[in-house]
Amino acid sequence: MASKVVKKGVKLIGAWDSPFGKRVEWALKLKGIDYDYVEEDLPKKSPLLLQLNPVYKKVPVLVHHQKPIAESLIILQYIDDTWKHNPNFLPLDPHGRATARFWAQFSDDKVLRTTMTAMCSEGEKKEEAVKSVRTAMEYIEGELNKEGKKFFGGEDSIGYLDIAIGWISHWLPVWEEVGSMTILDPIKFPAITAWTANFTSHPVIKHSLPPHDKMLVSFHRLRKVLAPMFT
Ligand SMILES: N[C@@H](CCC(=O)N[C@@H](CS)C(=O)NCC(=O)O)C(=O)O
Known part of the structure; x- marks a missing residue:
């Protein structure tokens, strides 16, 4: 498990039972990245979610330095590209x-x-x-x-x-x-x-x-x- 290396600027909008949101949570934790978590009430979507993911209006959304990234598999790649320290999620070749x-x-x-x-x-x-x-x-x-x-x-x-x-x-x-x-x-x-x-x-x-x-x-x-x- 990686030690905590990033202190601020990362926010995850998720839902506790979302398998897609959980991917991002796992990835952040495995990389040892500190983040703020915002639980979304999906039956009553928040203005924040609609603003951050206006196209799909779904969780998860990762916000890094005020910039949103949507779609869990894309977020995983973003996390791997941004925080390159171990563990590397994707193979190098x-x-x-x-x-x-x-x-x-x-x-x-x-x-x-x-x-x-x-x-x-x-x-x-x-x-x-x-x-x-x-x-x-x-x-x-x-x-x-x-x-x-x-x-x-x-x-x-x-x-x-x-x-x-x-x-x-x-x-x-x-x-x-x-x-x-x-x-x-x-x-x-x-x-x-x-x-x-x-x-x-x-x-x-x-x-x-x-x-x-x-x-x-x-x-x-x-x-x-x-x-x-x-x-
Ligand atoms: N392809 C998306 C799927 C995300 C997704 O379906 N999220 C669900 C929660 S599990 C959601 O936000 N549903 C709200 C809705 O469909 O309105 C991803 O991988 O992030």
Whole structure:
């Protein structure tokens, strides 16, 4: 874990149960950057959020020296580019960097979004979504096997792709429960299962995970709101 190196000028606008906001929190903590945190009430978006992210109106937003940056995967790269001290999140070689970004985008598009669809839908639509998430997860399983290390970032350090797929370790079980479905079968996905245990045991991650029960309440509520859009 890096020591505290930056004192001022960094603010994170997030929401406690947002897997995207949590990426930025993890990244700042892993780099040892001091920051102010502003919790956003998403049902009643603040003028601050609308001003800082007028295009998407979503959290997270990182403000550094009064300049906002939106979109969690872009923010992760900004953090890595700005604070270059250890740990380095992205590999140094261009192909390694491109590959990590590719799989991060893939896991957002094909795993995370489809899991939300599965959680919020029923019947055939749900079955189809669960099937496609499992197919997509096979690629992540394959990448972890290829790496053969504890984390994508290496044997000891969490990297960009670990942070990007970090939600699988703590949000996915909640979404499985809320959607009454099983996605992460440990027999089918032993590498992801082992990675999940490693990730959630890391001291920085372990102490910054929202409580499971509180998340269940929050995502049951979200499911109720979103379900009509998936029928
Ligand atoms: N692609 C965005 C997704 C951010 C996102 O969906 N944030 C949610 C919270 S988890 C949000 O702000 N939702 C409010 C809304 O959609 O109006 C990222 O990676 O930052």
